[in-house]
Amino acid sequence: MAEGTGGTHAQHDAGYPGDWEADVVLRDGSTTHVRPIRPDDADALQAFHVAQSEASTYLRFFAPLERLPDRDLARFTTVDHRDRVALVAVTGDDAIIGVARYDRVGPEEAEVAFNIADAHHGRGLGSVLLEHLAAAARERGVRRFTAEVLPQNGRMIAVFREAGYSLRQHLDDGVVTVVFDIDPTDRSLAVMMARERSAEARSVQGLLTARSVLVLTSPGVAPGSLDDRRAARVLADLVGLGERGPDPADRTGAVTAAGGAERPVEVQVVGLPSVPGDGADPAASTAEVVARAGDRVRSWASLDDVEGPVDLAVLALPAPEAVAAVRRLGRLGVRGVVVLSGGYAEQGPTGLALQRALLRAAHAAGLRVVGPRSYGLLAHAAGGLLNASLSEDPPPPGRIGLFCQSASTAVSILGSVRRRHLGLAHLVSAGNRADVSGNDLMQFWQDDDSTDVVALYLESIGNPRKFSRVARRLARVKPVVVVTAGRSGHVVPPGHAVRPTQTSRHTLQEVMRRSGVVLVDNTHQMLEAAQLFALQPLPPGRRAAVVASSSAMAALVAEAAGTAGFSVERAPAILHEDADDAKVARTFAEVYADPDVDVVVTVHVPTVGPLDLRVAQALARNAAGSGRTSVACLLGLHGATPELTAPDADGTPRTVPAYTTPEDAVLALGQAARYGAWRAADRGRLVAPEGIHARTARRSIAGWLDEAGTRESLDLGPERTAELLALAGVEVLPSVPVHDADEAVAAAGRLGWPVALKSTAPALRHRSDLGGVRLDVHDEAELRADVAQVLALAAAHPAAPGRAPLEVQAMAPHGVACVIRSSEDPLFGPVLGFGLGGDTTDLLGDVAWAVPPLTDVDVADMVRAPRSAPRLFGYRGVPPLDVEALEDVLARVSVLADQLPELLHLELNPVVVAEHGAYVLGATARVGVAGTRADGPRRALPV
Template sequence: MSEDAVAPYPVHWEADVVLRDGVPMHIRPIRPADADALQRMHLRQSPMSVYYRFFAPMERLSERDLHRFTHVDHDDRVALVLTSGEEILAVGRYDRIDDGTEAEVAFYVADSEHGRGLGSVLLEHLAAAGRERGILRFTAEVLPANSRMIGVFRDAGYEVTQVLDDGVLLVSFDIEETGRSWSVMAEREQRAESHSMRALLSASSVLVVGLGGPEHVLAERAAASLLAGGFTGPAHLVAVDPGDGLGDGAGDAPGPRPARYERLADVTGPVDLAVLAGREEEVLAAVDACGRLGAHAVVVLSGGFAETGPAGERLQRELLRRTRAYGMRLVGPASFGLVAAGEGGRLDVTLRPGLPDGRVGIFCQSAAAGSILAATAQRRGLGVHSLLSAGNRADVSGNDTMQFWLDDPGTAVAAVHLESIGNPRKFSRIARRLSATRPVIAVVSGQTGQVVPPGHAVRTTREPQRVLAQLLDQAGVLRARGVPELLDLAQLFATQPLPAGGRVGVLANSGPLTSLVGGAARAHGLDVVDVHPALAPLAGAGEYAAALEEVARRSDWDALVVVHVPPLGAADDAIARVLAAAAARDGRPVLAYLDGPVGVTAGLSAPGPDGTARTVPTFASVQDAVAALAGAVRYARWTTSERGELVDPPGIAPGRARALLAPTVRDLGPGQTARLAPEQSAELLACYGLTVLPAERVADVEEAVAAAERLGWPVALKTSDEVLRHRADLGGVRLDLTGPDELREAMRAMRTHLEPIAGPGAAFDVQVMAPAGVACVVRGVEDALFGPVVSFGLGGDAVELLGDVAFRVPPLTDVDVADMVRSVRAAPRLFGHRGLPVLDVAALEDVLGRVSVLTDDLPEVARLVLNPVLVARSGASVLSAVVEVSRPGRADGGRRVLPGSGSAGAKMEPWPSPT
C-alpha cells in the first residue's frame, strides 16, 4: 500500500488501559490528523530523548517525516499512540521488513511520562497487532545508553537477544505469547488495576453532589451514610442536606463537620472521590468539574443512562469518555454506592448506612442487589470490609475489584454477586489467583451468566450453561444459588478456620436431629462421625459443656455441627456461651443451628488462646449449615490440590499457523466464516503436532480402489455426509476392507442403502484403518463471551443425548486436561471398564492439550471439531477434522484493556479489509 492510500482503520485496536500509577489512558492507531499533536510532543522532548529516538539532533519533524509517521497502512506499517485528551504522550510503531514475518519496532515516550509504563503498554499492543498481521519477530536498534528502552524489551517476558554492532545494540525477539509473557502481562495488569482501585477505595477526601430532580435524594442518603460512618477526612457537600441532624454541623456526627456549598463551582478541594446523583445532563457537566478538582474516581448513583435505551447508551458512552479524559475511574451509573476502609476512616457512601465493619469484601452490580446484600449482612451482623456496587458497570467491574482484593490484607473473604459477566475469561484468570489466597464465592444470575440486565453491554454466548459452571469450578470459585447461601458461606469463612477434611461430628439435643444433620452431610459427600450420643431435649448449659469437652478430646473429626432446639421455645443464652467458649479453645471449625438469630452474634463470641475473638456462626436451618460446611470442605480441598503446569507441548508453530490462516481470514467480512479444505485443516493441525489419518475423497468405485492402493490395505469407507459418516449403525461406515472386491461391494451396498437418506450422488472417503479403540470427540470454539472453549466427550448418541461433555476455558494445565477426561460419566470405558483393555489415555490427553493450545493461540479458529479421535491401547488417531475460521474478536488477549473500550467492548466491529 502506498503512503498516500486511504488506510483502513482498525477500530478494534482502540482501547483504554490503566498505567502503572493506576491512571487510565487511551491507546489507538495513529491518524493523519495527528500530525500537529505529534509535532507538539516532539517539540517538548529533551535533546537526549530526540537523540535516543532518531540517533541525531532534530529540532522539528519535517513535513515529510510527519506525513510518513502519521500515514500508515495498519498492516506493513503500524503505529499506535497513547493519548490524554488531544495530546499524544507516546508513540509505538513497527515497519515490516521485506514483506516478511519480521518487523522493526521503535518507541517515543514523552519525557513527562517516563516511569508510568507507557512503553510496556505500547509493546503489548503492538505485539498483539503484529501477531494478527502475521508478524513473528520484532527487531530494534537501540543506543546502549538508552537503558529505559532496553528495560522495556528485557522485562516484557520475551526471549530477547542482543548484539552490539558499530556502537548500536541490535535487539530481537519472537513476539509469540509465552507463559512468561502472559505472566508478566497479568502481573502488570494486576498492579495497575489494583493501584487504580486503591485510589477509589482508599479515598482520603470525598465530594457528594446533589444535582436536582428526583434522584437528588440519593445524594442526600449517601451524604448521611458518609457522616454516620465516621469518615474523618475532608468532606464536601454540594446542595445536599443529609438530614437526621447531620446537616448544619450538628455535634452528633462522629467525624469533622463537612464543608457545605450551594454550587459545585465553589468547591476548592482537595477531592479524591466524587459522588453524584441527579439528571443525566447535570451529571455529565459535573464530571468535568470533578475532573478539574483532581478527583481520582466518580460514583454515579443515579440512572437514566444505558438502561433506558439507545439514547441512554449514548449518554453513558459520553460519561465514560469524560471520566477517562480526566484519568478518573467510574463506578456506575445506577450504583448503590460503596463502602471501604479509606485513609480518612470508614468510607461509606451507600444508600443504606450502618454496615458493620469486618473481613468480607462484597461486589455486586445493580443498586437493588446492593440493597439486598447490605440489608441481609446487617441483619446477620456480618462485618463487611468493602462493598462496591458497579451499577451499569460502564467502567469499574468485578474484575477490577478482585484485582484490588488480591493486595488488600483486610479482605479475608471475597463475595461477588454478578448479574452478567463481561469478560469471563479474565474473571476466571483473576479469580484463580484470588482463590489461592482466600475464598471466592459467586452468585451469577440464572447460574448462566447469560442474563443481560438493562444497561449492561456484554457479549452473548452460544455455549451451554455448564461452561460457566465449569469455568468457576476450574478457578476454585464456590457457586452459591442466591444471597442467603452466599452470605452463609461468607460468614462461615469469616469466623472459622478451614476444615482439614470432610469428617463431620454432630452434637444435638435430639436423636432425630442428629440423624437429620447426618443425612444432610452424607448427601453432600461428607463423612459423618459418631462423636457423642444425642443429648436430652431439655439439656442445659452444663450438659452441653460436658459433651463439648468430651468431643474436643477426640481427633477423629474435622468440623462440628451443634444443634439445639429448645422444646419449650425459649432460647438459653448460657448454652450459647459455653458453645462459644468451647469453639474458641478448639482449632477446628464449629457451626450451629440454635433456633434463634442467624449470622454473627456477640452472644456466640469468645476469645481464643491467642486473645483473638472467634464467633460461632448460626444458620437458618441445619441444611443451610451443612451446605455451607460442604462448601468450606470443597474449598479447603481445592487449596491443597495439585494445580499442575500450563500445557506446553513440543513441536508447535503458531506463527506458521497464523501465516497459513491469514489469506483466508483477510478475505472474510464481519461475521463471516469459512471452512478450510481438508488438506488445509490437516496442515493447520500439523502446526500443533496433530496428524489426521490419511484419507482421499472419491466419486466412484474405480477411484476408491485406486485410492486404497495408494493408501494401503486394509481401508475404511465412509460417506461424505457429516452426520452419517460417524454412524456405522446407519450404514455410513464400512471397516476393515481388505481388497478391491470387498471395497466395490461395500460401495455398491452403501450407495443403495444411503441414497434414500442422503440423496443421490454422494461422495465417499477412503481412509487408512486405525487401530481399534474407543471413539472420542474433541471440540474447540471461539465464543464471543468466553473466548476459547474446549470440550471433550466420548462419541455416540447416548453420550450426546445425555450431555456427557466436559468444558474448560484455556489456558489449561496438565491437571485440567486430566480432570476433563476423567470428569465425564462415560470415562470408565477408557480405563478398562468390565474387563475391556485399558486404553492410551496419555495419548488422548496429548491431543486434548494440543487442541487447547491451538484454540488459545488462534482466535481466528472459530470452530474445530476432531470427530472421532480413536483411542487405542497404544496411541490416539484423529480420523476427521473440521476447521472453520473467522475474523478474530477476542475480548481477552495478551494485552491490558479496560472494559467498555476497543476489543473489550461488547459491540466491537472487526477491522475492515485492506482491499
C-alpha cells in the first residue's frame, strides 16, 4: 500500500482509498504529492484558505469569506470517498497547495470545484488535480462533471477546456454552468501525454543543467570508507581535481563537439568526516579534496547552514540519514538528488521502506531522485562539462545520450565508450530506478538539440506501456538502441520495484520492435550500433557494395551482408595489399559513383605490415557527404578515428566507424537498415472501429460481478461472453446447448441444416482430430449417430462444470481457423495474441504478440507475423481469404481489451476466416474487478 506524507493507509479509516495517492511531476519540472483529504487536514485546509487572496476566495465561494466556519471545515475534510470525494496536493510539511472535490448530484453526475494556492498558480496543479479527480470519479461510477463558475473565472474554465474535454456551457443568473463527460477521449489522452512529456523533460533538464551542486556526506562516516570515497570522487570531479588525462590517440576531435572543459559550478559540501593524515590519496577522502580545492568549495557543518539556491544535491549518506536530509532540501530550491549510496530496496523489506520514504520525502519537497545506488550523471553543454558522477575520466562531448541502471554497468560502458573514442552528450545512471527512469530521459532527449542517438541499458522496465509509447514517439526522430538484462522482461534485479508478469517471453521483444526500437543482445552491440547512428546517415536502401583485400574475405563479407538482408549485386572490389595509389583511389571512386549502391562495407587487413592509411583515407574522402552508409574493418582501428575522418563539401568532418570484425560491421549496418525502413514506413492510425460500447460493457461486468457476489474473477458463460463481444461489434455464431439426440435434432431444426456438433468437454473441445467435433451434419439420422458417438467418446473425459455435454451450431463457410486471445497482465496490461488454429501452432509457439493500443498497420503486421500466415493469402492455390474481416475482429478485440481492465482473459477460438467474412464460432471470457494499470489515464510517478 502506498505510503503518504502524513502516514500510511493503515492509519486512516478502512474506506480510505490509499491507491489514489500519487506523486506527480508538475509543469515546471518540480513534483508534488496528491492524496485524498482526511479529517486531520482541517488545520491545513484553514491555513490554505486564510492565505488565499480575497479575489481567489470570491471566485471559489462566490462571496468574501475570511475563515472557513467550523461546520464547513468539518464537511470539507470528512468525506465518504464515494459520493463526496476531495483530493489535495501537499508539500513536504503537509501544507495544502491545491484542492479538488466533487459531490455526486445524480447516478452518473457530480459537481466539481477547484481551488489552487495563489502562490502556486502556473505550475499545472489544476490540470493534475482534474486528471486524478476524474480517474477517481470514473472508479466510483461517475461519468459527467458539472461546475458552476463565475464568468470572470476564465482560468478555471480554461483548465476544463485545455484538458481535452468537450464542454457544454450556459449562463444563468450571472453564473456559468459547465458540463462535460469525463471518459477519456483521444484528445484528452493526447493532452495528458503532451503535458506529461513536457513536465518530465523539464524535470530532467533541471538535473542536467545544474549550476550549483551540494554534496552531502556524514560526519559519522569513516574517512576512506566507501561513502566517503564516493563523495570525494564527485567533489574532485566537480571542482576539476579529477585525474582524467588526454586521449592518448587524440582521436576525438573529428567526431565530438568542441569543448570538454569543466562547467563553472558552485560547489558546496556538508558533513565532512575528520581529516586523515598527510600523504593520503586525495581521491580517497572528502576532507582532503576540500582542503585541496580551497575556495572552490564551500564547506558547512550542517545542512541548516547551507545557503541557497542549490540546483542539484549529491548524497553519499547512509539510507536513514539520506531520508532525513531530503526532507530539508526543499527550502534550498533543489531540483533533484543523486543518491550514490545503497541500503535501500536491494536490502529487503526494511530497505524498501526506506526507499519509499526517500521518494515520498523528495517528491513532496518537489525533487526528482536519481538512484539509489546510482553512478551519478554527467552532461556536456555549451557551458562545459557537469560531472556529478563517480567517473574520473569521462568521455568527451558527443551526440549520444546514454542511460543505464547499475553503477557497475556504467563503469563498463564508459570504458567501452572511451575505447571507441566516442563522445557523449549525457550519461545518467539510475541505480535502483526508484524514480528517474529511461522514460524520463527519452522524454527529454526527444527535443534536445545536443543529442542525435539514444542508447539505453535497461535491467528492468517498470512500465512497458509507457515505454512503448514514449519510445515510439522518440524513434520517429532519433534512433533508440536498447539492451535489456533479460530479453524477456522477466528478470527483476534486487532493488527494482517491478510488477510480476505472466506474458510470453516474446512479448517485450514485440513491444520493442513495434516501437521502432533497435533491440540488441549486449552492450557491445549497443555501442556498435550507436556509433554507426552517430557517425553515418541511415541506409537509403539495401543494395550493398563490398571492398575487400582478398577474394576470400570478400566472399565472407558478401555472405554476411546477405544474411543481414542486403543484396550484393555489384561484384566485390578487390584491393590487394600491394595495390598502388592509383588503384586505391580509382576503386573507391568507382564504388561511390555507382548509383545502384546504398551501403559500402570495406574490409582491408594486410597480412604484412601495419594499417594501410591510403585505404582509410580514400574511403573517408569518398564516403564523406556521399549519402551512402559506410562501415569499415581495418587493421588496428576501432570506433571513431581520425584516420577514417574527412570533411564533406561543407567542410564538416565525417567519420566512417571502424569495427573489429566484419560481422560486427554488417550486424550494425543491418540494424540501421531495419530502423530506417521502420522510420520511413507509414505507422498507421490507432484503430477505432465504430460500434464499441465500452461504458455499457463496464456496467454489464460490474452487474455480473455483483450478481455473483465476487470481487475476484468470474468465468462468463457462452451467453454472457457473446453479449460482451456484441458490445464490441463482434458476433459469435449462435449455438444451442443440448443433452441428447432429441434436443440436438430440435436445435438443428431451429438453426437450419447443415450444423456442427461439438463436445463441451475441455479435452475434446475444438478437437475434430479426436472426434469431439463433427462438421457438415446434413440430416437427422446423421446427427443422431454423431450424438451417440460423441457422447460415448466424452464418457472418458470430464465435462465442463454446469454445462450441457454437447452443443449444436450453425455451420460457417469453410476457411482457415484462427485464435485470438487477450490477457490482462499486471506489468504489460492487455496482451493480445494471434495465431492460426491447431496443435502445431501451439507446439511451435507460432503466435504473434502485441500490447494495445494498436494502429491499423500494427493489426495488419500482427496477422502476417506467424510463420503459418501464408495460409490466409492463397497458399498452394487456395483462394485468398477475407483477411480484412479478420483484421476487423482483431482490432475490435484490441480496443475492447485496452478500454476494459476488467477483462482478465478473452479467447476467440476458432475464428474461421472464409473467402467472404470471418466467423467467431466459440468464445470464453473471464472478468474481475479492474486493477490499476501502470500506465493509466492519470499522471503519476512510481512508488
